[in-house]
Amino acid sequence: MTQQNYHAQSQQQGRSPEFDTDPTLWMMGQRVRIVQTAVFGARAALGMEGRYVPESTKVAPYRVEKMRTTGDDPFHRGADSKPAVPSLLRVGDFPDHQPQPGAEKPDTRVTGTSDDQITSAGGEGFVLEDTVDQLVTNRAYIDALEAPIRGSASMPELSQEDIIRQQVLAAFGPQTGAQS
């Protein structure tokens, strides 16, 4: 949804005009809407909600009741406003599901031969690529995931056991997979 369309929808729904003139708030509202839609879509996919509703028809049920003050950085609000996140979920909360070699890709929207890879960037510490930058920009995540990851030419051979263990860990596998 473009910002212009959002403004029109906003007027119809009576949201605060200040909200739409602040690009930070507008963007935050967009993220809230996307996550809401994503969670709703997952519930629908699992049969917990009614019909799956395309995101374009969803409406975020938020209103602005309190404006941020000038210069208030949402990312640095101070420790007192960010309570510690309890460990409510464990990696081991998810069962082991190993990839099935040769399984057909039912997704015609995503093409390519490899969209996620285990790779090595040498032993000189992390060579971190920004995951979000890599994945988000113009939905470049498809290209980013399908393209050979930097340094993969020198990737050492991994045993099948090693690969599976890490796959299990990354895919919410049992606690036993957490050791690398």
Add this chain to the structure above:
Amino acid sequence: MIFDKLVRSLTDQRRRNLQGELYRNLMRHEAQIGGKLFGPVERGRRREFFCLDEHTWVWHEEWIDNKGQHRVMTTRYDVRPDGILKSQNGYYQAVSHTESLRLLEAMELYQDRITQNIYGPALGL
């Protein structure tokens, strides 16, 4: 006239760049919060779990293995109207009902946490 168009174009471009950077910053922050939902992350390991778009969730993990090698693993969950698919290493597979329920639990917790820590105070949620 041409000058005005040029200035407007540059201004629009700058605005788009700023919005894009802001959007990425929001997602970075979400990804950090999402990575903490599953318990403490050991030193030398980086874990991120986040909502990429309306139907895609990403689990990203980087670590140094016991041979000193830098490892990266990205798992993508693709939510379809009729189920959830998991993509790893180029292979797609349907996610079991049990795993889907636990993934949904993580999604809902993620939504709660980002609302509590990022969006709630600003948007009055």
